[in-house]
Amino acid sequence: MPELPEIKSMALQLNSEIAGKEISRLYCSNEKCLNMSLADMQDHLYSRSITSVSSRGKWMSADLSDGARLLISLGMGGYLIFHGKGEDPRPGHRILLGFSDGTSVSVSFWWFGYFHCTGPGQTHPMVDSLGLEPLTEQFTLQAFKKLIRNSRSEIKLLLLNQKKICGIGNFYIQDLLWLAKIHPKENCSGLSEARIEELYTVITGYLGHAFGLRGASYELDIYGNPGGYGSPECGYREGEPCPRCGEKIIKIKTGSTSSFLCPGCQPFNNTSN
DNA sequence: CATAATGTTGTCAC
DNA sequence: CGTGACAACATTAT
Numbered sequence: 001m002p003e004l005p006e007i008k009s010m011a012l013q014l015n016s017e018i019a020g021k022e023i024s025r026l027y028c029s030n031e032k033c034l035n036m037s038l039a040d041m042q043d044h045l046y047s048r049s050i051t052s053v054s055s056r057g058k059w060m061s062a063d064l065s066d067g068a069r070l071l072i073s074l075g076m077g078g079y080l081i082f083h084g085k086g087e088d089p090r091p092g093h094r095i096l097l098g099f100s101d102g103t104s105v106s107v108s109f110w111w112f113g114y115f116h117c118t119g120p121g122q123t124h125p126m127v128d129s130l131g132l133e134p135l136t137e138q139f140t141l142q143a144f145k146k147l148i149r150n151s152r153s154e155i156k157l158l159l160l161n162q163k164k165i166c167g168i169g170n171f172y173i174q175d176l177l178w179l180a181k182i183h184p185k186e187n188c189s190g191l192s193e194a195r196i197e198e199l200y201t202v203i204t205g206y207l208g209h210a211f212g213l214r215g216a217s218y219e220l221d222i223y224g225n226p227g228g229y230g231s232p233e234c235g236y237r238e239g240e241p242c243p244r245c246g247e248k249i250i251k252i253k254t255g256s257t258s259s260f261l262c263p264g265c266q267p268f269n270n271t272s273n
Numbered sequence: 274c275a276t277a278a279t280g281t282t283g284t285c286a287c
Numbered sequence: 288c289g290t291g292a293c294a295a296c297a298t299t300a301t
Contacts, residue, residue, distance in 0.1 A: 030297095075281090076279040076297095109298095110279080110299065111279085111297035112281070112296075112297080113280095114281095125282095126281075126282085151289090151290095152290075153289080160280090162280085162281080171279095255293095257280095258278085
């Protein structure tokens with residue numbers, strides 16, 4: 001489940017590989033991933049070229065020569081692999097995007113992945129409503145504080161809400177909250193200034209660190225290589241001792257997702273502090 | 274064979 | 288409108 005550091009890395013790599021290339025082939029094994037029929041999308045894309053590739057949250061966006069955009073979400077367990085001229089795409093891929101020079105990109109995911117196309121000037125409901133993105137200039141301490149102060153929900157739900165902050169998923173969030181020593185169910189309104197600043201520092205520092213290492217080691221980049229970040233201190237499991245204080249890690253339900261946390265480091269004190 | 278896990282939208286209640 | 292609770296979607300590993 002690639003999250004912000006991985007997506008950002010892949011968009012950079014993709015930009016250096018496919019910017020300027022002309023689309024000549026499109027295949028999709030399941031039209032549910034598309035926001036139009038395969039035939040329509042082929043009509044839209046063929047003989048257009050890609051001007052640049054960038055990312056927004058967990059989405060990659062390829063800008064086309066006519067102002068249209070190609071938006072890709074890898075959903076869960078997704079991989080996007082670049083294939084040089086003459087290389088065969090991996091079997092089992094869901095989507096194949098081929099270019100006139102013989103190179104191609106294949107995408108595979110379990111589900112919840114999307115491959116959408118929007119016309120020039122068109123908005124996209126999922127991408128255009130995304131909130132603050134960490135590791136960009138808009139993600140300032142002031143903006144982050146304002147976000148927390150305006151929210152009355154649990155901190156984990158806020159961080160997972162892509163319309164408020166985008167790019168953080170259920171994996172990185174465990175590490176982020178553990179590092180910031182905040183219980184996932186703690187309410188935003190109960191956080192002191194100091195703890196908000198600590199959380200801000202952790203988010204920018206940790207995601208930036210993972211991005212610098214081209215993402216987590218359990219994910220693959222567009223060349224099929226794992227990222228360099230191995231999550232050494234936070235790759236914990238239920239029942240394992242916390243690497244910081246030794247208490248046993250527990251697993252709790254937080255809304256529709258679950259969270260691993262250390263009861264020693266992340267006490268649930270919603271009212272105090 | 275049942276279940277958990279995963280991201281996002283959508284719907285319904287308060 | 289903000290919030291929470293929950294179903295739905297497909298697939299794979301346990």
